[in-house]
Amino acid sequence: MDQIDILSGIKPDSELYRIRRERPDYVEGTELCRQTVLEPGHGFGIGHAMRAALAARMARLIGRNDLARAYDLMLEEAGSNETLAAIGSAAELPADEDIFTQALVRHADLVTRTPRDNTSADIERLAVAGLSNPQIIALSELIAFVNFEARVIVGLEALELVA
Template sequence: MVIDAIDKAAGLSPDDELFRARRFRPEFVQGAEECRISVLHPAHDQGLAPILRVALARRMAALNADAALVEQFDTQLAQLDATEQLLAVAQGETALEEPLATIARHADLVTLTPKKAEASDIALLAQAGLNNPQIVALSELIAFVNFQTRVATGLRLMRSA
């Protein structure tokens, strides 16, 4: 059986009961993995390069205090030859050039306090130069990484029970 990114983040292996339990709904396991690939390494990146996506994913994993996912994204960043600016994004820095500063602020806002996100926050992304497909792609990335951290955390909690 294939180990996916959520299994890795949760520390699951094929001999774990939770690993097998996830496979009772293989469409969910496959769907989550396909979604991960589509938001991090899409066929058409809409002008949001995979390296930026991985840097943002690493940033959000750190905000969620998910060390396993941080490590996964660090490995990916090392393979993608990130610039200093993208490493700064990944490390959670805020003194960034535009449009990275606005993109990072938005990812932080939705990750840490999603209830505070408003339509005006989307307008700030547009003002920073993002077009509608880029805003949608960024929203998908933010949603997926936060979903991934929560599922992995839940599985780790279930393993410790």
């Protein structure tokens, strides 16, 4: 059982559990991707705890509080603080928060909620806030992964309810 089975309500001996294992490249590939965006070997200065906090926040924006709680736990284990806890809980950040952190959060919110409305100006804002190109890509991959994972869980959960 992995996080996706548990959060989708898939039972260990169920048909859907077996179907997922017929696609080991999906199951293992997703876990490998999770590692590369949440606990990468090279994080480009965006730490594991910040990544977990952003993941929890995005899961809440998507409406998967269960997924958010899994990332809350990851954040606790990585070592939380007031700012990270606020990010994870999907709260507004204080106006005096540093611009780098503000930029990470703003971009995660925007690309999770309304990716269709993103423009070049949103990438320029990241650069102005001090993100390097590798940081821009690492942030984008993290945001996209959580959006992918949440949709896989939503789909599998609905499928598990159908005969």
